Amino acid sequence: xxxxxxxxxxxxxxxxxxxxxxxxxxxxxxxxxxxxxxxxxxxxxxxxxxxxxxxxxxxxxxxxxxxxxxxxxxxxxxxxxxxxxxxxxxxxxxxxxxxxxxxxxxxxxxxxxxxxxxxxxxxxxxxxxxxxxxxxxxxxxxxxxxxxxxxxxxxxxxxxxxxxxxxxxxxxxxxxxxxxxxxxxxxxxxxxxxxxxxxxxxxxxxxxxxxxxxxxxxxxxxxxxxxxxxxxxxxxxxxxxxxxxxxxxxxxxxxxx
Numbered sequence: 493x494x495x496x497x498x499x500x501x502x503x504x505x506x507x508x509x510x511x512x513x514x515x516x517x518x519x520x521x522x523x524x525x526x527x528x529x530x531x532x533x534x535x536x537x538x539x540x541x542x543x544x545x546x547x548x549x550x551x552x553x554x555x556x557x558x559x560x561x562x563x564x565x566x567x568x569x570x571x572x573x574x575x576x577x578x579x580x581x582x583x584x585x586x587x588x589x590x591x592x593x594x595x596x597x598x599x600x601x602x603x604x605x606x607x608x609x610x611x612x613x614x615x616x617x618x619x620x621x622x623x624x625x626x627x628x629x630x631x632x633x634x635x636x637x638x639x640x641x642x643x644x645x646x647x648x649x650x651x652x653x654x655x656x657x658x659x660x661x662x663x664x665x666x667x668x669x670x671x672x673x674x675x676x677x678x679x680x681x682x683x684x685x686x687x688x689x690x691x692x693x694x695x696x697x698x699x700x701x702x703x704x705x706x707x708x709x710x711x712x713x714x715x716x717x718x719x720x721x722x723x724x725x726x727x728x729x730x731x732x733x734x735x736x737x738x739x740x741x742x743x744x745x746x747x748x749x
Contacts, residue, residue: 493525493552496545496574499566500559505552506545506571510536513749514575516543518568520585521647521676522669524551531582534738538746543579545571547587549671557627557671561679565594572600580749584736585610586676589683592697596689604693605745607700607736611712612684618645623677626670635670639663642673646680648708686719697723698748700741702731709734724748
């Protein structure tokens with residue numbers, strides 16, 4: 493794994509595979525670089541160099557308590573700079589929100605591919621103090637409770653699904669990422685409705701979503717496409733329930749680059 497240094501000195505770990513135009517994958521909540529491996533491989537298969545990275549407070553990357561969305565934008569900028577300064581960006585879920593936020597702040601990105609960004613546009617917002625409560629749970633050594641709280645309130649998963657996850661072998665790795673839930677909650681609250689700077693980015697924008705996914709994500713993708721007249725909305729039938737199909741997504745990207 494290679495490393496980049498963000499503007500505040502935090503080390504960000506990233507991996508790169510393949511040859512060709514560079515595309516940086518920005519994962520969503522609870523994801524680490526390795527989770528983007530299948531998508532990275534599919535992108536390599538269609539001629540890209542694919543880069544995955546650990547967002548701060550995840551995996552091999554460092555952290556600074558109190559980090560803000562602006563810091564995560566600097567992290568993405570540092571990774572892009574480290575891989576040559578010329579990259580496309582494919583963000584999924586909160587990673588798509590971060591990618592568009594970063595572009596709105598002037599981070600150099602050739603084109604944006606936004607997969608099911610969870611913009612709420614002021615509807616059914618989580619409680620305003622969610623990020624603060626998550627941070628207190630983490631600080632109090634209750635990381636497992638922070639994960640559950642974020643799943644219930646931040647993501648909106650049904651209680652029975654959250655309990656099933658808690659009883660499964662999936663749960664311990666999630667607990668290690670508890671601090672990152674604070675940053676995801678902060679980001680998605682700060683720009684639940686995209687800012688004018690985000691809506692007017694100069695880069696080409698492609699918005700991706702599945703046919704079968706959570707209704708809130710269908711609404712978000714479709715409305716974002718309406719709010720960004722130059723953006724293209726692409727429905728990827730193979731992507732189901734907020735899981736981007738690697739091969740179909742890679743093909744959609746390749747067709748637009």
